[in-house]
Amino acid sequence: MWDWGFALEILPTLAKAAIVTVQVTLLGFLIALSLGLALAAARIMQPWTAVPISLAVELIRSTPLLIQIFFLYFVGPSFGLTLDAMTAGILAIGLHYAAYCSEVYRAGFESVPRGQWEASVALNLGRWTTLRDIIIPQAIPPVVPALGNYLVALFKETPLLSAIAVMELMQSAKIIGSQTFRYNEPITLVGLFFLVMSLASAWAIRRVEAGINRRYRR
Amino acid sequence: MGLRGLAGLLALTIATIWYLSGLEDYRIFVPGLAQGAAMTVQITAAAAVLAVTAALVAALLKLYGPAPLRWLAVTYIEIFRGTSALVQLFWLYFVLPVFGITLEAYTAAVIGIGLNIGAYGAEVVRGAIVAVPRGQWEATVALNMSRAQALRRIILPQAFAAMIPPWGNLFIELLKTTALVSMITLGDLAFRAQQMNQTTMKTVQIFTLVLLIYLAMSLVITIAMRLLERRAGRGILRARAA
Amino acid sequence: MTEPMVSFENVTKRYGTLTVLDNLNLTIGRGEKVAIIGPSGSGKTTVLRMLMTLETIDGGVIRVEGEPLTHMERGGKLVPADQAHIRKVRAKIGMVFQSFNLFPHMTALQNCIEAPMKVLGLSREKAEARAMDLLDMVGMANRRDYYPSQLSGGQQQRVAIARALAMRPKVMLFDEVTSALDPELVGEVLQVIRKLGAEHDLTMLMVTHQMGFAKEFADRVCFFHSGRICEEGEPQAFFTNPQNERSRQFLRAVLEAG
Ligand SMILES: Nc1ncnc2c1ncn2[C@@H]1O[C@H](COP(=O)(O)OP(=O)(O)O)[C@@H](O)[C@H]1O
Ligand SMILES: [Mg+2]
Numbered sequence: 001m002w003d004w005g006f007a008l009e010i011l012p013t014l015a016k017a018a019i020v021t022v023q024v025t026l027l028g029f030l031i032a033l034s035l036g037l038a039l040a041a042a043r044i045m046q047p048w049t050a051v052p053i054s055l056a057v058e059l060i061r062s063t064p065l066l067i068q069i070f071f072l073y074f075v076g077p078s079f080g081l082t083l084d085a086m087t088a089g090i091l092a093i094g095l096h097y098a099a100y101c102s103e104v105y106r107a108g109f110e111s112v113p114r115g116q117w118e119a120s121v122a123l124n125l126g127r128w129t130t131l132r133d134i135i136i137p138q139a140i141p142p143v144v145p146a147l148g149n150y151l152v153a154l155f156k157e158t159p160l161l162s163a164i165a166v167m168e169l170m171q172s173a174k175i176i177g178s179q180t181f182r183y184n185e186p187i188t189l190v191g192l193f194f195l196v197m198s199l200a201s202a203w204a205i206r207r208v209e210a211g212i213n214r215r216y217r218r
Numbered sequence: 219m220g221l222r223g224l225a226g227l228l229a230l231t232i233a234t235i236w237y238l239s240g241l242e243d244y245r246i247f248v249p250g251l252a253q254g255a256a257m258t259v260q261i262t263a264a265a266a267v268l269a270v271t272a273a274l275v276a277a278l279l280k281l282y283g284p285a286p287l288r289w290l291a292v293t294y295i296e297i298f299r300g301t302s303a304l305v306q307l308f309w310l311y312f313v314l315p316v317f318g319i320t321l322e323a324y325t326a327a328v329i330g331i332g333l334n335i336g337a338y339g340a341e342v343v344r345g346a347i348v349a350v351p352r353g354q355w356e357a358t359v360a361l362n363m364s365r366a367q368a369l370r371r372i373i374l375p376q377a378f379a380a381m382i383p384p385w386g387n388l389f390i391e392l393l394k395t396t397a398l399v400s401m402i403t404l405g406d407l408a409f410r411a412q413q414m415n416q417t418t419m420k421t422v423q424i425f426t427l428v429l430l431i432y433l434a435m436s437l438v439i440t441i442a443m444r445l446l447e448r449r450a451g452r453g454i455l456r457a458r459a460a
Numbered sequence: 461m462t463e464p465m466v467s468f469e470n471v472t473k474r475y476g477t478l479t480v481l482d483n484l485n486l487t488i489g490r491g492e493k494v495a496i497i498g499p500s501g502s503g504k505t506t507v508l509r510m511l512m513t514l515e516t517i518d519g520g521v522i523r524v525e526g527e528p529l530t531h532m533e534r535g536g537k538l539v540p541a542d543q544a545h546i547r548k549v550r551a552k553i554g555m556v557f558q559s560f561n562l563f564p565h566m567t568a569l570q571n572c573i574e575a576p577m578k579v580l581g582l583s584r585e586k587a588e589a590r591a592m593d594l595l596d597m598v599g600m601a602n603r604r605d606y607y608p609s610q611l612s613g614g615q616q617q618r619v620a621i622a623r624a625l626a627m628r629p630k631v632m633l634f635d636e637v638t639s640a641l642d643p644e645l646v647g648e649v650l651q652v653i654r655k656l657g658a659e660h661d662l663t664m665l666m667v668t669h670q671m672g673f674a675k676e677f678a679d680r681v682c683f684f685h686s687g688r689i690c691e692e693g694e695p696q697a698f699f700t701n702p703q704n705e706r707s708r709q710f711l712r713a714v715l716e717a718g
Contacts, residue, residue, distance in 0.1 A: 122555040170308070
């Protein structure tokens with residue numbers, strides 16, 4: 001049932017695909033982190049943006065990532081935006097998680113006491129300077145674990161990109177399966193890879209969280 | 219967003235779907251998408267029942283089960299939380315037959331998604347149970363209740379209210395995860411959308427409608443859970459006042 | 461007669477239907493030290509917060525050195541002020557809060573140089589030199605590299621005073637700056653304020669419950685009640701022989717408690 005020789009044979013192919021998975025994860029998360037922060041900051045600095053942004057966030061979080069991937073990939077060209085599968089996939093996954101991250105940042109911003117804004121006004125600091133130098137440095141550390149959890153969640157959703165044939169782990173496993181009619185080894189190996197990475201990340205997040213708590217209790 | 223806002227958004231979404239379905243460009247997709255939507259609802263409902271059951275059992279075993287069962291529960295939770303939902307579906311559908319168990323696509327979908335969300339749900343249930351104040355347990359001991367009685371009559375009802383909001387999020391996740399079943403050939407909404415997209419190339423129309431339908435379904439779930447939360451909250455308040 | 465430093469002219473403030481300040485008129489001379497006292501909820505904090513532009517005003521005008529704070533003159537007419545105008549006027553005012561509001565991720569020194577560098581455009585050396593002078597004055601020079609969480613309440617409040625002074629304001633606002641402190645730490649903060657009054661020609665507005673301090677330090681006492689100034693006058697007279705029934709009640713209550 002389980003063929004070790006075959007498993008070893010496909011390992012290099014899967015390893016190559018794993019690199020793509022990691023690339024997609026990191027680039028997607030970079031978009032999620034920066035766009036999410038921009039959205040959360042916009043809500044504070046320009047209150048009128050709160051309604052359109054919260055609508056967009058609601059829309060993105062209420063619909064499947066898979067459909068959003070298709071949407072960007074297939075609908076893009078009708079608006080003159082032709083993206084290759086990898087780019088469309090990274091953008092879609094980044095946008096999707098930007099919606100989640102923006103809510104995390106928002107909670108972080110809200111946890112900074114009003115007095116910090118007021119002291120900044122009293123010191124005549126500009127609003128942007130206040131945001132950058134005073135608010136963000138206090139808002140981010142407590143939400144790092146929550147952001148880390150979304151990194152792991154994003155990572156686990158990268159197999160969806162196989163739906164538009166991005167050569168990440170799942171796609172690679174599917175191709176091996178369809179060529180050799182052996183699905184057992186490739187899919188189990190992919191599962192194990194995700195399991196190990198997720199457990200390791202969960203452990204790392206707990207460490208970071210403990211570190212942050214320690215610093216903040218100072 | 220408040221309950222009113224959500225209801226307004228739902229009305230707006232449904233009105234838009236209604237309006238679009240009447241347009242020339244969209245009309246041809248309506249029957250196919252309706253079938254797909256029915257499949258999506260069916261899988262969502264069945265998987266939700268399984269998820270809640272699995273979550274309760276796993277949480278109780280992890281908290282109070284004898285060692286081997288406790289380990290089983292922990293393993294289940296870690297494996298299903300630690301790997302991708304899509305990988306799990308593929309494993310159930312393509313790999314399990316190697317071990318002599320062949321599941322129909324629909325069964326694999328319900329089991330895969332139900333167990334996946336159930337693993338996350340188990341942690342929600344466990345968290346809510348642990349959050350019930352110790353004094354409640356101590357009171358049941360003082361009243362000489364058995365542990366099972368205490369759990370069923372005293373602890374779980376109190377934990378219930380705290381579980382509702384996170385379960386609301388999980389049900390949304392569940393609904394969104396059902397889109398993956400299109401990849402094991404089930405004719406859900408996402409599947410129909412891709413199918414019709416390939417034959418007609420009316421990409422914008424199809425995917426706009428599909429997104430709106432998913433949005434409407436999510437909103438129904440959110441609103442239902444909010445109403446449930448309200449009722450449960452009232453119960454607790456009444457209990458506190460009395 | 462010289463122009464007053466700050467003047468409130470028929471200033472009204474409402475929260476919804478609640479009128480917190482009702483046609484307030486108050487003029488503060490250059491270098492004058494005014495103590496604001498009164499029962500909780502009488503609008504004392506609101507007066508300071510409006511002057512610091514932390515609250516909008518619903519009627520009347522506040523002037524700082526004759527210039528309207530929330531309005532500006534354009535073509536002979538008063539129009540709502542833009543951000544640049546507000547920041548220009550605000551530069552003359554500093555504030556110390558009841559809850560310190562130090563920036564917790566910055567050391568004492570960093571707290572004191574942030575605004576001088578970012579707002580006044582001082583170089584780091586200049587800003588640090590200025591900050592060290594002030595930290596020295598408040599007795600905190602040896603704690604320059606401590607984070608707020610490593611300092612006692614009294615020490616934090618002294619750093620907060622240095623931080624506000626680093627912007628060289630002409631008017632300093634103190635809102636119950638000793639109320640959040642343990643009793644044994646109140647003295648060190650009041651000592652700093654005393655020193656400040658003696659060494660600098662600052663205009664000071666302080667809301668305080670320390671009647672002894674108000675009596676000895678202030679040039680004038682304003683007693684607030686329900687959003688109005690019920691009685692004001694020279695401290696000796698006010699504390700020994702209050703004219704208004706409400707002031708008498710208030711002083712009696714405070715003396716009994718303290
Ligand atoms: N943000 C606010 N919203 C509504 N009411 C407020 C707000 N801030 C202050 N108030 C009310 O204004 C009144 C005056 O408050 P304040 O100036 O803080 O009084 P004091 O400092 O004299 O205790 C109080 O009745 C208070 O409840
Ligand atoms: Mg006050």
